[in-house]
Amino acid sequence: MSDASSPNVITIDGRAIEYRLERRGDATALILHGGHMSARCRFNEEAFLEAGYSVLVTSRPGYGRTAVSAGPSAPEFAIRLAGLCRLLSLSNLTVVGISLGARSAMTLAAFYPELVQRVILMCPTSFGPWPDPRGCWLGYAAFAPGVQRATRGTLHYLLRKDPERYLAGILENLTTLDGEVAVRRLGADIRKVTEFLLCCRSGRGFMIDLRAPTDVSSDVAQPTLILATRNDGAVSFDHAEYLAATLHDSTLVEVDTPTHLLWLGDGSDHTATVIQSFIRL
Numbered sequence: 001m002s003d004a005s006s007p008n009v010i011t012i013d014g015r016a017i018e019y020r021l022e023r024r025g026d027a028t029a030l031i032l033h034g035g036h037m038s039a040r041c042r043f044n045e046e047a048f049l050e051a052g053y054s055v056l057v058t059s060r061p062g063y064g065r066t067a068v069s070a071g072p073s074a075p076e077f078a079i080r081l082a083g084l085c086r087l088l089s090l091s092n093l094t095v096v097g098i099s100l101g102a103r104s105a106m107t108l109a110a111f112y113p114e115l116v117q118r119v120i121l122m123c124p125t126s127f128g129p130w131p132d133p134r135g136c137w138l139g140y141a142a143f144a145p146g147v148q149r150a151t152r153g154t155l156h157y158l159l160r161k162d163p164e165r166y167l168a169g170i171l172e173n174l175t176t177l178d179g180e181v182a183v184r185r186l187g188a189d190i191r192k193v194t195e196f197l198l199c200c201r202s203g204r205g206f207m208i209d210l211r212a213p214t215d216v217s218s219d220v221a222q223p224t225l226i227l228a229t230r231n232d233g234a235v236s237f238d239h240a241e242y243l244a245a246t247l248h249d250s251t252l253v254e255v256d257t258p259t260h261l262l263w264l265g266d267g268s269d270h271t272a273t274v275i276q277s278f279i280r281l
Contacts, residue, residue: 015070034099036200038064062205110219127215185258186265
């Protein structure tokens with residue numbers, strides 16, 4: 001669900017970074033969301049809060065109120081993220097990278113092993129090519145700064161007008177299943193999926209995400225949990241398999257959620273159980 005309170009904005013090295021922090025225990029989960037999301041969105045945090053973790057959520061460059069200049073590349077953003085954590089007196093981090101946020105999570109872990117104790121990658125995008133050429137063209141066509149307002153406006157109109165009618169078609173971008181099957185398997189979480197879609201904003205961040213990344217996977221030494229589903233229509237399971245074969249100390253767990261959103265729908269209880277077991281090791 002989207003957080004009713006506004007996130008904070010802090011300046012690191014002269015660059016604005018938007019963040020939201022909920023303090024609990026000494027250990028902290030730093031959550032880096034994927035494309036189209038910012039710190040104002042609250043998703044997939046309960047497993048960490050219930051385990052007594054503090055939760056820090058940041059908007060990646062170009063999303064929310066985080067400046068593009070805070071990290072036009074993942075290595076540059078890692079420097080500012082480390083500075084943010086030090087300023088907030090946060091250490092003993094479990095960095096959680098979701099979808100495209102996985103690249104930022106791995107980069108922070110590679111650059112600052114003294115700060116990051118473990119890594120969780122959910123439905124991750126590897127450093128390999130993503131999306132394919134057609135997907136890249138569609139990304140520019142739908143989410144370039146001059147057209148994204150119309151794209152989002154249409155999506156929000158359909159979801160508010162008649163979500164039961166249009167949701168199956170919209171979800172076909174997030175699942176390999178038939179859209180109607182995915183809707184049925186989401187069950188009571190349909191409302192949360194709608195909230196997720198209404199929370200999404202692309203800003204200038206998605207254009208940054210389409211740039212070629214710097215591969216640091218061989219430098220990530222921390223224990224890493226990788227969670228993915230073969231039902232993911234946004235990022236193929238191949239990305240998770242590649243990372244499992246590349247990272248030094250990784251465990252790949254296949255879950256059976258109906259969509260890219262591993263924390264929602266049938267099978268999401270397995271996602272939460274695996275995460276809680278990993279962070280309590």
